[in-house]
Amino acid sequence: MSVIEAKGVSLTFQTADGPVHALKDVNLSINKGDFVSFIGPSGCGKTTFLRTMAALERPTAGTLSVNGMTPDQARKSRAYGYVFQAPGLYPWRTIARNISLPLEIMGFSKPDREARIARVLELVELAGFGGKYPWQLSGGMQQRASIARALAFDAEILLMDEPFGALDEIVRDRLNEALLELWAKTGKTIGFVTHSIPEAVYLSTRIVVMSPRPGRISRVIESTLPRERPLEIRDTPEFIRIAHEVREGLREGHSYD
Ligand SMILES: Nc1ncnc2c1ncn2[C@@H]1O[C@H](COP(=O)(O)OP(=O)(O)OP(=O)(O)O)[C@@H](O)[C@H]1O
Numbered sequence: 001m002s003v004i005e006a007k008g009v010s011l012t013f014q015t016a017d018g019p020v021h022a023l024k025d026v027n028l029s030i031n032k033g034d035f036v037s038f039i040g041p042s043g044c045g046k047t048t049f050l051r052t053m054a055a056l057e058r059p060t061a062g063t064l065s066v067n068g069m070t071p072d073q074a075r076k077s078r079a080y081g082y083v084f085q086a087p088g089l090y091p092w093r094t095i096a097r098n099i100s101l102p103l104e105i106m107g108f109s110k111p112d113r114e115a116r117i118a119r120v121l122e123l124v125e126l127a128g129f130g131g132k133y134p135w136q137l138s139g140g141m142q143q144r145a146s147i148a149r150a151l152a153f154d155a156e157i158l159l160m161d162e163p164f165g166a167l168d169e170i171v172r173d174r175l176n177e178a179l180l181e182l183w184a185k186t187g188k189t190i191g192f193v194t195h196s197i198p199e200a201v202y203l204s205t206r207i208v209v210m211s212p213r214p215g216r217i218s219r220v221i222e223s224t225l226p227r228e229r230p231l232e233i234r235d236t237p238e239f240i241r242i243a244h245e246v247r248e249g250l251r252e253g254h255s256y257d
Pocket residue numbers: 013014015020021022040041042043044045046047048049215
């Protein structure tokens with residue numbers, strides 16, 4: 001069953017220096033339970049595409065449906081959680097109260113909010129840190145808190161824009177493992193932007209390779225790796241083969257420059 005469907009999506013930004021063709025004729029279907037990564041050089045439209053799915057940008061041509069609705073309707077019915085590149089937590093609110101904020105806006109009762117906060121803090125391994133302020137946590141813990149905030153209202157779709165880009169590799173490895181575990185536990189559909197080939201291969205069921213000027217999909221790679229993936233899987237010939245295929249896709253995209 002397809003939960004996200006993009007048909008002929010193009011987006012041109014009008015700027016003072018003329019039009020910027022951020023996306024051109026993007027066609028993609030994401031199935032329920034898929035973990036889809038978007039990879040490509042800087043400026044190829046990865047963030048823009050994720051933002052159009054989340055109704056944070058509007059395509060200039062084509063159609064997009066999210067859970068059978070327009071992106072606008074999907075946003076209003078809270079069909080997805082969105083994780084930004086930076087954690088974006090309010091420094092004057094504790095971690096629990098940061099997670100609580102969208103729930104308060106959505107009108108969840110206090111006991112329901114408290115139960116949800118406890119559950120998501122547990123999921124991202126931050127149980128016991130709800131009373132801390134963001135500045136009392138490390139960068140990796142803050143990013144996990146922002147993931148908890150996106151998970152709290154239990155949307156079936158999670159859109160993540162390079163959530164681990166600013167973290168060191170050891171922390172990133174741990175969060176990648178935790179994210180896979182969470183995905184296996186919850187069966188969510190995940191759209192994930194990254195710059196890292198190993199991260200894309202490790203996490204995804206499908207890897208969408210994009211190329212710039214204008215942003216297009218140059219290759220979609222179906223992963224042949226099993227769903228259960230210890231970190232050591234990165235040393236297997238199959239992992240290396242898929243990484244090679246992604247690299248080839250990236251190179252291919254560049255030949256259009
Ligand atoms: N609001 C905007 N107004 C004008 N141009 C924009 C706007 N947002 C993005 N762009 C342009 O659209 C193109 C795609 O940008 P986008 O941020 O989607 O790329 P990206 O692949 O996510 O890049 P990065 O990997 O560096 O985050 C770029 O050329 C960018 O300058």
